[in-house]
Amino acid sequence: METSSAGAGAGVARSIGRGHLSHLPQRPPVTLAFHDLTYSVRVGRSSKIILRGIHGEFRSGQLTAILGPSGAGKSTLLNVLAGYRVDGAGGHIYTNGEPRDLRQFKRLSRYIMQEDLLQPYITVREAMAIAADLKLGASITAREKVVVVEEIMQLLRLDKAKDTTTERLSGGERKRLSIALELLNNPPVIFLDEPTTGLDEVASSMCVSLLKRVARGGRTVVCSVHTPSARLFAHFDHVYVVADGRCAYHGAAAGVVPFLHCLHLSCPTTHNPADFIIEVSSGEYGSHADKMVAAIENGRCQSWRDYAVGSDTSQELELEQLNSGGVEKHNLKHGSTTCQQFHILLRRMLLQTLRNKAYLWLRVCLHLFLGLIIGLLFCNMGYDASKTIFNFGFCYACIIAMLYIPMMPVLLEFPREVQLMKREYFNRWYGLKAYYAALVVSRTPATIFFSLIYLALTYPITSQPLELPRILMFTTICITVALISESMGTAISSILSVVNSVFLGPALSVPLMLLAVYGFGDGDLPPPIIWKLARSCSYLRYGMEGLVAAIYGGRKEDLVCPEDKDFCEMKNISNFVKLLGMSGVSFWFDFGVLVVILLLMNFLGYYLLRQRLSPNYAYRSIKIIGNFIKAKMSMSHQ
Numbered sequence: 001m002e003t004s005s006a007g008a009g010a011g012v013a014r015s016i017g018r019g020h021l022s023h024l025p026q027r028p029p030v031t032l033a034f035h036d037l038t039y040s041v042r043v044g045r046s047s048k049i050i051l052r053g054i055h056g057e058f059r060s061g062q063l064t065a066i067l068g069p070s071g072a073g074k075s076t077l078l079n080v081l082a083g084y085r086v087d088g089a090g091g092h093i094y095t096n097g098e099p100r101d102l103r104q105f106k107r108l109s110r111y112i113m114q115e116d117l118l119q120p121y122i123t124v125r126e127a128m129a130i131a132a133d134l135k136l137g138a139s140i141t142a143r144e145k146v147v148v149v150e151e152i153m154q155l156l157r158l159d160k161a162k163d164t165t166t167e168r169l170s171g172g173e174r175k176r177l178s179i180a181l182e183l184l185n186n187p188p189v190i191f192l193d194e195p196t197t198g199l200d201e202v203a204s205s206m207c208v209s210l211l212k213r214v215a216r217g218g219r220t221v222v223c224s225v226h227t228p229s230a231r232l233f234a235h236f237d238h239v240y241v242v243a244d245g246r247c248a249y250h251g252a253a254a255g256v257v258p259f260l261h262c263l264h265l266s267c268p269t270t271h272n273p274a275d276f277i278i279e280v281s282s283g284e285y286g287s288h289a290d291k292m293v294a295a296i297e298n299g300r301c302q303s304w305r306d307y308a309v310g311s312d313t314s315q316e317l318e319l320e321q322l323n324s325g326g327v328e329k330h331n332l333k334h335g336s337t338t339c340q341q342f343h344i345l346l347r348r349m350l351l352q353t354l355r356n357k358a359y360l361w362l363r364v365c366l367h368l369f370l371g372l373i374i375g376l377l378f379c380n381m382g383y384d385a386s387k388t389i390f391n392f393g394f395c396y397a398c399i400i401a402m403l404y405i406p407m408m409p410v411l412l413e414f415p416r417e418v419q420l421m422k423r424e425y426f427n428r429w430y431g432l433k434a435y436y437a438a439l440v441v442s443r444t445p446a447t448i449f450f451s452l453i454y455l456a457l458t459y460p461i462t463s464q465p466l467e468l469p470r471i472l473m474f475t476t477i478c479i480t481v482a483l484i485s486e487s488m489g490t491a492i493s494s495i496l497s498v499v500n501s502v503f504l505g506p507a508l509s510v511p512l513m514l515l516a517v518y519g520f521g522d523g524d525l526p527p528p529i530i531w532k533l534a535r536s537c538s539y540l541r542y543g544m545e546g547l548v549a550a551i552y553g554g555r556k557e558d559l560v561c562p563e564d565k566d567f568c569e570m571k572n573i574s575n576f577v578k579l580l581g582m583s584g585v586s587f588w589f590d591f592g593v594l595v596v597i598l599l600l601m602n603f604l605g606y607y608l609l610r611q612r613l614s615p616n617y618a619y620r621s622i623k624i625i626g627n628f629i630k631a632k633m634s635m636s637h638q
């Protein structure tokens with residue numbers, strides 16, 4: 001054992017010493033070119049053009065900076081090139097001279113967005129290990145994975161923070177971890193949206209020099225940068241300047257000053273060339289942007305491309321190592337199988353649930369508190385014939401508790417989780433089936449556990465029948481209702497923001513709650529068909545029927561009328577059940593319907609999440625109609 005770990009350690013040291021990453025899947029170098037690229041969005045009735053027929057080329061082995069004034073279209077250009085925004089884009093994009101196949105390209109490229117969304121409650125080392133398991137699967141051995149993780153952590157100087165949990169990392173460390181996670185399967189193309197935002201000068205410089213090292217390994221690294229300092233600017237090989245959706249410069253970083261000089265715009269020696277070209281293109285020194293766009297032919301001109309770029313032997317050497325075959329020869333599927341992804345994601349989700357101790361305790365306290373309050377409110381009403389109607393109220397209180405308590409945290413939490421998941425899904429860490437299955441399975445034990453805490457208090461305090469089958473039936477119905485409510489929360493929040501989810505969740509719950517008890521008290525008189533249909537849409541209705549069947553179904557003996565009462569109208573259970581209009585209800589029917597609704601609700605959540613990630617035509621049309629209505633409403637407010 002010792003020999004092998006020593007061997008692995010020596011391997012790590014050797015490979016890091018060589019300055020490149022060993023054991024990683026070989027990937028082809030990819031040169032990305034775009035011709036006549038346009039992008040427009042609809043704003044109300046008109047359309048706004050953001051990219052105006054620009055041209056350009058980003059080469060492998062080079063670190064490219066996209067510069068430009070705020071609102072010029074830098075992020076949009078990255079989004080379109082990475083395939084993150086497709087609707088509204090026009091023009092031609094080529095990879096290695098061939099028209100880009102978006103599906104194939106998404107497998108080759110990684111997009112690191114501006115917000116460093118990282119999975120909480122896991123350490124840097126765990127995050128790297130989980131990402132390695134997902135992305136590298138069984139392509140390499142466990143020992144090789146350790147080597148890869150160690151190498152990348154050293155390359156991105158994360159080794160000192162490897163046992164720190166992600167939420168405690170500094171801004172620079174978060175950014176480097178985001179990059180490290182995406183480097184794991186050696187993507188040939190890496191896009192980064194403002195990787196230096198929020199970092200100080202030293203951290204920014206460290207981050208960009210690391211990106212340069214990554215690019216030197218044969219990768220195409222493209223990042224948008226906001227006003228880089230002169231020191232930072234010096235790291236870039238290639239610069240692409242966007243001004244009002246057009247290309248104002250496209251060439252070597254060293255060519256910026258000579259290019260401007262050719263246009264009779266002299267950069268003062270004390271001035272940072274990056275600041276100067278941004279200021280000129282934003283019109284601070286007069287309207288020179290048109291001149292720049294014309295001189296560089298909106299990106300078509302290649303004259304400044306190789307300005308003063310010397311040959312770099314180490315770069316060529318590393319390029320050779322990665323230059324093994326064309327794009328089509330590489331296995332570009334997910335690194336792990338759906339089953340492996342499910343296990344890894346389930347492990348990660350359970351670990352995160354258990355590590356979030358404050359939230360777990362909060363939930364325990366909430367269930368204890370509610371259990372005690374509801375229990376005491378309906379204390380001993382289970383057998384009291386003078387309080388039969390109140391006991392029905394207790395069933396209703398249980399159903400409402402099982403509706404709101406599991407749903408609200410999901411409405412608040414899941415929209416944020418979707419943002420995180422979108423990043424991992426877009427970068428092809430895993431498939432949606434595995435993710436959704438792991439999500440449902442990981443949540444279920446906690447929901448069951450917390451529902452049991454609540455029921456363990458309320459059921460005995462309210463003196464419900466202490467017969468095992470009835471206890472099991474009551475518990476089963478409550479837990480199933482809780483699981484449906486949680487899935488309903490997931491379905492709502494998978495397509496909406498936190499604000500909209502928190503509005504829509506309770507708004508939908510109110511009719512469900514009303515329909516659950518509509519018509520009770522009318523006896524066995526059948527309600528009008530329309531109400532019968534409406535009632536059957538509420539899963540809470542089946543929950544109510546299930547609970548009544550659990551505590552009253554098949555009971556022959558009367559309830560106990562207290563001595564201080566002369567007469568108890570609801571003493572006879574079958575009369576009471578008849579009054580509720582539930583004489584014919586069957587526990588197994590209601591439970592069966594609830595299980596079907598649970599499955600359908602989960603399927604709906606999965607479908608909506610899929611539409612959020614890759615919308616089909618129907619979903620896109622609904623969105624367009626929604627945006628149209630929104631635009632109309634905001635116009636009528638003005």
Ligand SMILES: Nc1ncnc2c1ncn2[C@@H]1O[C@H](COP(=O)(O)OP(=O)(O)OP(=O)(O)O)[C@@H](O)[C@H]1O
Binds near residue numbers: 068
């Ligand atoms: N969906 C949209 N609807 C309307 N306008 C949009 C949309 N997306 C982008 N824009 C507009 O397009 C322009 C370019 O946006 P983009 O985010 O690409 O700029 P940027 O150069 O990255 O800016 P910054 O440096 O400030 O991040 C901006 O004026 C922005 O308001």
